[in-house]
Amino acid sequence: xxxxxxxxxxxxxxxxxxxxxxxEVKEGMVVLDVIHKIQSEQANDLAxxxxxxxxxxxxxxxxxxxxxxxxxxxRMNEYGPEETITITPMKTFPIMKDLVTDVSWxxxxxxxxxxxxxxAESKTAKGYVMYQEDVDRVQEFxxxxxxxxxxxxxxxxxxxxxxxxxxxxRYMIRVASLxxxxxxxxxxxxxxxxxxxxxxxxxxxxxxxxxxxxxNITDNAIIPMKERVIDRFYDPITILARKIFGKRKKKxxxxxx
Numbered sequence: 001x002x003x004x005x006x007x008x009x010x011x012x013x014x015x016x017x018x019x020x021x022x023x024e025v026k027e028g029m030v031v032l033d034v035i036h037k038i039q040s041e042q043a044n045d046l047a048x049x050x051x052x053x054x055x056x057x058x059x060x061x062x063x064x065x066x067x068x069x070x071x072x073x074x075r076m077n078e079y080g081p082e083e084t085i086t087i088t089p090m091k092t093f094p095i096m097k098d099l100v101t102d103v104s105w106x107x108x109x110x111x112x113x114x115x116x117x118x119x120a121e122s123k124t125a126k127g128y129v130m131y132q133e134d135v136d137r138v139q140e141f142x143x144x145x146x147x148x149x150x151x152x153x154x155x156x157x158x159x160x161x162x163x164x165x166x167x168x169x170r171y172m173i174r175v176a177s178l179x180x181x182x183x184x185x186x187x188x189x190x191x192x193x194x195x196x197x198x199x200x201x202x203x204x205x206x207x208x209x210x211x212x213x214x215x216n217i218t219d220n221a222i223i224p225m226k227e228r229v230i231d232r233f234y235d236p237i238t239i240l241a242r243k244i245f246g247k248r249k250k251k252x253x254x255x256x257x
Contacts, residue, residue, distance in 0.1 A: 001026055002081060006034065008046070009088040013095040018086065019043075025076050031087065032060055032071040035099070047098035055212060058147030062099050063088045068149040068210050090152040103148050109167040112195065116178050117186035134182045140220060141177040143213040144170065150207035150217060156200050166197030169207035169217050176221035179228070193229045201226070219256040 004025045007018040021038045032050055039046040048071075050060040055073040062071050065079070065086050079085055093101040150169040156162045167175075175192060178184055192198045203226075205218045215221075 004034070004076070004081075005084045006038065007084060007086040008035070008038070008043075008099070009095075010043075010046070010098055011095070012097055016095070016098075018088075027077075029076045030072055031064055031069075031074045031076065031085070034076065034085075035071060035087065047096070047100045049100045056145055058145035058212075061090055061147045061149050061152065063090060063152075068152045070147060070149070070212050073212060090148065092152045092154070092158045093148075103151075105163060106146070106148055106151060106168070106170065109171045110174065112167065113171060113174055113178070114186055114188050114191060116181060116184050118183050119185050128183070130182060134180070137180045137220070138177050140215055141173045143215055144173055145213060146170065147212060149210045149212065153206045153210050154201075155204065155206070156197075162197070162200060166200045169201075169222065171196065172198065172201070172225060173215065173217055173221045176225055179225065189229055189232050192225055193233060198222070198226050198229055216256050 001024045003022060006021045006023070008021060009016055010019045011017060021042055023034065023037055023041065025034060032048075032053060035046070035048050039048065048060070048062075050072065051057040052059070053072045055070055058070070060071040061068065063069070064071065064074055065083075066088075068090065071087075087099065089095050089099045089101045090103075093103050093105065096102050148170060151157055154166075154168055156166045157168055175188060175196060178186065179188060179192075201222050203218055203223065208216055208218045211217060
């Protein structure tokens with residue numbers, strides 16, 4: 001057992017402060033365990049959101065020593081024995097109470113995205129063969145647990161508050177999963193450019209770095225979407241080819257691991 005010091009944000013979106021707590025930490029504990037211990041023994045009204053405690057629901061997202069993380073997957077032995085651990089809510093979203101933020105803005109972005117539109121022949125034809133590469137593309141994005149850590153760390157949303165112009169990394173993944181589906185026939189490129197704000201991302205890869213599911217958000221989703229927008233609206237050769245030969249089949253670069 002080791003005696004450890006913690007600074008935890010207490011308050012709401014209007015006002016709050018970092019309060020200091022000290023407690024004993026046992027071997028093998030994660031940060032969420034410590035929060036529950038403090039909640040049980042010292043601060044019964046401490047608000048924290050969590051569910052599965054297995055890193056698969058995305059509920060317990062917060063900032064630990066300034067870094068966006070899942071508290072249930074952050075082990076205490078990652079920090080030095082004398083280090084004071086500061087726990088705060090996600091900065092990008094309004095604080096409801098203590099460590100709980102209002103992430104409802106994200107659900108509104110999801111509703112804005114045009115859903116899948118399957119090719120007419122795919123609805124009736126049997127035995128359609130989907131290549132493994134096509135499966136891998138879509139399946140990677142389906143690993144998302146909607147922890148919103150990527151949304152939280154995105155400087156367009158976090159520092160510049162451009163929520164009215166950019167849907168964020170999580171929903172660029174959503175768009176990519178639809179655009180890369182081999183049977184989808186919907187054309188979303190105008191929306192990606194004008195409504196979802198693909199041009200605002202300057203590819204810092206901070207979203208990829210914090211993803212607990214290790215989804216290559218930047219290289220496999222955002223960059224291919226940006227490239228398709230450039231080809232459609234800014235590349236004179238591609239524009240001319242479309243006028244001569246018409247719409248071509250969607251093509252994407254190889255997946256990056």
